[in-house]
Amino acid sequence: MSKSPVSGRALTKNKILDAAEELFAEHGFAETSLREITAKAEVNLASVNYHFGSKKSLIESVFDRFMESFTNQLMTEMAELDRGGEKVTVTAVLNTLVNPLIKIDDIRPNGSSVFMKLLGKAYAETQGHIRRFAMDRYSHVLARFTRLLHKASPDVKPSEMFWRLHFMLGAFIFTLAGHEALQEISESDFAQKVSVKEIISKLIPFLAAGFSTNEIPHNYLSAGEA
Amino acid sequence: MSKSPVSGRALTKNKILDAAEELFAEHGFAETSLREITAKAEVNLASVNYHFGSKKSLIESVFDRFMESFTNQLMTEMAELDRGGEKVTVTAVLNTLVNPLIKIDDIRPNGSSVFMKLLGKAYAETQGHIRRFAMDRYSHVLARFTRLLHKASPDVKPSEMFWRLHFMLGAFIFTLAGHEALQEISESDFAQKVSVKEIISKLIPFLAAGFSTNEIPHNYLSAGEA
DNA sequence: CATAAAATTAAACAACTGTTTGAAACATAC
């Protein structure tokens, strides 16, 4: 009813988003105050509530901006794989994630890093209920991804697919959300600098092998019970 | 110099720890106030600072109580596997985690669930730097675990081992930290109730297969660059 | 019992939180 600026550049709004996403990724949502955000953005404190209504909806806006960019790119990649000549393997499906992720760096420096840190924080703070939220809001993306995985592994049952998909998601987000700490440890303990791209190139074969295992779960837990 | 009660039961201290760990796991550290904790524990507000000094050190104490129990059990399990007749496979090594985890339920209801949720929160809030902290404080446990993995897979280089170990850790913690959300989704979407034990029995083959992949990482990222 | 140490309590502290207000500044249209 009175949202979009008539012809202005919505500069303040973007400055807030820029500052917020960085601080949120670095320190978490609850640990970042609006005053820190507005100070970094060099705007007035009240402008957050003016432009976004509340802190909660600012958080959602920060997310939306990332997700819109990411999911659009991902849909394109998946469409390309689906129609293209390349054989649809699990590895190929996982690889559709890579370009959309690192493309975020084109928009802003360290974008993919910020994005993954943000995702990690969001999952933890909402007790994983952001899973449901994201699955609802981007159900079409997830459905397409799942369909491709099914194409690559037709024998995996839907319910089994669900679990393996979320195992992959877990390793992916968790690893990349904490990639800076891992990079530091790798450098100090093995004298090896490892870029995010290299981490991903190690991670994807790991995930693909995990997904493709056809081992029947044994009764691991039957022994040693009181 | 004046810490341990001379003969008393340290009841207040434990009541605080019990209440804190539950609230921390449910809502996060920053989102839980000392007043909520002391209200739930039915103790005076000031007793937190009296017994623990600060909120920060209360958080650490909550962690220590879990980790001490867990790592002790784990060390026993690993020692058993290491000396015992059973062949040391990656799956067997991963299985040493299971009993120490579910044994926490004996100490208090839903203990393992609380523990995993706590771990997930801690990793996110500290940007993964709890990794370094945990790796320092429990380096002997991690070293033993790594040694067993090496015994199961002698061909994997230490630096490669490091990454695969943390991929496994990521999938493990991330999945179990959000297991309640996953259980809900599984039940609503597939009409399947899946217990934590069952999740773990699906997860371990996944991790083992991922760890044991000998695929050489290709240059996934060379194509499609601007 | 007397004494000293330990533990609990209600109250207050200063700092910080997200949000609201009403006036000022700005831009745009007539």
Added chain:
DNA sequence: GTATGTTTCAAACAGTTGTTTAATTTTATG
């Protein structure tokens, strides 16, 4: 120009935060 709607601003709001204080009660020790 005036009028209109949008955006910015400093200030204040009411509420919550972790922590400290000083008095009191409880517990243990001689």
